[in-house]
Amino acid sequence: MSKELTSRAEDYSQWYNDLVIKGGLADYSAVRGCMVIKPYGFALWENMRDQLDKMFKETGHVNAYFPLFIPKSFLSKEAAHVEGFAKECAVVTHYRLMNDPNGKGIVVDPDAKLEEELIVRPTSETIIWNTYKDWIQSYRDLPLLINQWANVVRWEMRTRLFLRTAEFLWQEGHTAHATQEEAVIEAEKMLDVYAEFVETYMAVPVIKGIKTASERFAGAENTYCIEALMQDGKALQAGTSHFLGQNFAKAFDVQFLNKENKQEYVWATSWGVSTRLIGALIMAHSDDQGLILPPKIAPFQVVIVPIYKGEESKGPIDAKVEEIMASLKALGIRVKYDNNDNSRPGWKFAQYELQGVPVRLAMGLRDMENNVVEIARRDTKEKNSVSMEGIANTVANLLNEIQENMYNKALAFRDDNITPVDNWDDFVKTLDGKGGFIAAHWDGTAETEEKIKELTKATIRCIPLQNKQEEGKCVLSGNPSVQRVLFARAY
RNA sequence: CGGGAUGUAGCGUAGCCCGGUUAUCGCGCCUGGUUUGGGACCAGGAGGUCGCAAGUUCGAAUCUUGCCAUCCCGACCA
Numbered sequence: 001m002s003k004e005l006t007s008r009a010e011d012y013s014q015w016y017n018d019l020v021i022k023g024g025l026a027d028y029s030a031v032r033g034c035m036v037i038k039p040y041g042f043a044l045w046e047n048m049r050d051q052l053d054k055m056f057k058e059t060g061h062v063n064a065y066f067p068l069f070i071p072k073s074f075l076s077k078e079a080a081h082v083e084g085f086a087k088e089c090a091v092v093t094h095y096r097l098m099n100d101p102n103g104k105g106i107v108v109d110p111d112a113k114l115e116e117e118l119i120v121r122p123t124s125e126t127i128i129w130n131t132y133k134d135w136i137q138s139y140r141d142l143p144l145l146i147n148q149w150a151n152v153v154r155w156e157m158r159t160r161l162f163l164r165t166a167e168f169l170w171q172e173g174h175t176a177h178a179t180q181e182e183a184v185i186e187a188e189k190m191l192d193v194y195a196e197f198v199e200t201y202m203a204v205p206v207i208k209g210i211k212t213a214s215e216r217f218a219g220a221e222n223t224y225c226i227e228a229l230m231q232d233g234k235a236l237q238a239g240t241s242h243f244l245g246q247n248f249a250k251a252f253d254v255q256f257l258n259k260e261n262k263q264e265y266v267w268a269t270s271w272g273v274s275t276r277l278i279g280a281l282i283m284a285h286s287d288d289q290g291l292i293l294p295p296k297i298a299p300f301q302v303v304i305v306p307i308y309k310g311e312e313s314k315g316p317i318d319a320k321v322e323e324i325m326a327s328l329k330a331l332g333i334r335v336k337y338d339n340n341d342n343s344r345p346g347w348k349f350a351q352y353e354l355q356g357v358p359v360r361l362a363m364g365l366r367d368m369e370n371n372v373v374e375i376a377r378r379d380t381k382e383k384n385s386v387s388m389e390g391i392a393n394t395v396a397n398l399l400n401e402i403q404e405n406m407y408n409k410a411l412a413f414r415d416d417n418i419t420p421v422d423n424w425d426d427f428v429k430t431l432d433g434k435g436g437f438i439a440a441h442w443d444g445t446a447e448t449e450e451k452i453k454e455l456t457k458a459t460i461r462c463i464p465l466q467n468k469q470e471e472g473k474c475v476l477s478g479n480p481s482v483q484r485v486l487f488a489r490a491y
Numbered sequence: 492c493g494g495g496a497u498g499u500a501g502c503g504u505a506g507c508c509c510g511g512u513u514a515u516c517g518c519g520c521c522u523g524g525u526u527u528g529g530g531a532c533c534a535g536g537a538g539g540u541c542g543c544a545a546g547u548u549c550g551a552a553u554c555u556u557g558c559c560a561u562c563c564c565g566a567c568c569a
Contacts, residue, residue, distance in 0.1 A: 013563080028561090032560085032561085084568095087567070087568095088567075088568075123569095152569095154568070154569080156567070156568060156569095157492080157565095157566075157567055157568080158563095158564095158565090158566095158567080158568085163569085164568065164569070168569075170569080217569095236569090237569060238569090239569085240569070272569075273569085274569055275569095276569050277569095305528095306527090307527070307528050308526095308527055309527075309528090310526090310527085313527095341527090343527095343530090344526080344527050344529090344530080344531060345527060345528065345529070345530095346527085346528085346529035346530050346531080347529085347530045347531085348529090348530090349528095349529050349530080350529070350530045351530080353529095362528070364527095364528060366528075367528090374528080491568095491569090
């Protein structure tokens with residue numbers, strides 16, 4: 001394993017790649033644009049997934065699974081939807097291979113052409129709504145609140161580990177409701193679930209808002225989002241929740257009989273977060289020594305490193321550590337004991353810092369004699385000798401403190417990087433210098449939005465929910481505006 | 492798909508301009524030993540279609556042409 005990590009200041013992209021690869025989370029694979037999520041990275045994802053899944057179930061949702069393949073004709077039933085996704089779909093055209101009759105190797109059997117091509121799902125709205133059509137007849141069948149954990153494929157031109165891979169893991173919730181009001185409430189509720197998860201568990205502060213028409217999901221009436229800020233001043237869309245209106249219900253003819261015995265189209269939502277969240281986690285917290293993972297979702301919350309002095313010290317140290325392990329596990333703390341004799345303590349210290357393990361304990365003969373243990377926290381890199389008395393509680397309290405500290409630090413950074421701006425010069429200067437979110441007046445037109453994007457690469461990340469209404473002039477056009485919106489360059 | 496760059500061992504690289512024994516070095520890996528409080532040391536060892544193909548040449552990692560792949564910057568996007 002390589003020691004050298006590119007520094008954040010030197011090359012931010014390379015720093016990020018190094019964190020992912022050398023931190024042991026994932027790697028590029030043999031397939032262009034696809035990544036291998038390694039066991040350590042997948043353990044992180046599992047912790048995130050399990051917590052989200054719990055929150056979905058607490059809000060009344062159930063899990064199901066729909067096919068990977070979507071008949072081509074389904075995708076084209078909703079006009080905006082196909083428009084948005086057509087350019088990035090992988091297509092299955094054949095179902096069989098054969099030996100190359102002209103030589104060596106294997107070729108696609110031309111006789112095995114599919115009558116209708118299958119699309120590898122870029123998202124599952126169409127196949128799901130085609131199914132819902134059969135599941136929904138009456139208002140008594142509503143609401144239908146289903147989530148699926150799945151992989152999807154979007155054939156992106158340029159990929160980045162976790163942030164944008166050709167295939168990614170995610171969850172997608174798809175709900176059907178009897179009324180518009182109920183569907184809107186659902187979309188907003190799930191946005192709240194996402195925000196709570198990202199802030200409480202990932203320690204990444206987010207801004208809840210709605211997307212402008214041009215940034216909206218293909219086929220949605222309204223897209224809610226949570227936006228996070230990365231350490232390089234760029235924004236990252238961390239999750240979205242869509243109010244789909246009756247668009248998919250109409251496209252797939254999903255009607256129900258209401259209490260008045262009248263046919264109505266159902267109202268829909270969809271919402272999703274993906275492995276991209278791991279990218280957000282990395283870029284929000286890490287430093288030049290490596291990853292810094294929040295205790296609530298870290299694969300290991302604590303690693304214990306023994307400091308041996310000759311063969312004879314191993315037995316006693318191992319025995320003492322077993323004691324500590326038992327007391328930590330009794331409090332539900334995820335702990336790893338690394339008494340691998342092939343690497344030395346210094347190597348292990350550096351390695352676990354690179355991997356972002358929140359707390360490290362080091363136990364040697366010297367500590368045992370004094371009934372203490374060395375405790376080091378990853379977020380601040382502070383090291384202390386603490387008493388073995390009540391060590392489990394000491395660790396548990398420290399884990400909570402780290403979680404809180406990580407959030408507060410990220411929050412302070414985020415808040416310092418929301419800059420109100422009132423004229424075009426400052427807008428450009430702020431964007432090129434400080435970066436971050438810019439709170440500026442916008443005249444509400446797609447033309448201005450597009451123009452700003454062309455000029456600066458900044459997009460409207462969102463119009464914050466419960467946004468303060470105030471009179472102002474658009475930062476570009478000078479036309480009247482009723483509120484500030486958040487601009488930023490984004491991933 | 493446009494602009495730029497790069498392909499040499501698992502990873503990172505030297506050599507290429509100016510063709511010439513057995514392709515350089517570091518990390519990692521294997522064996523044995525000594526070690527262990529911040530990325531250990533000694534000794535020995537294994538590992539290569541020099542991205543692929545064709546051409547020039549007595550001779551190609553090196554020159555020429557074509558192809559392929561990857562990365563970065565755009566466009567696109569969770």
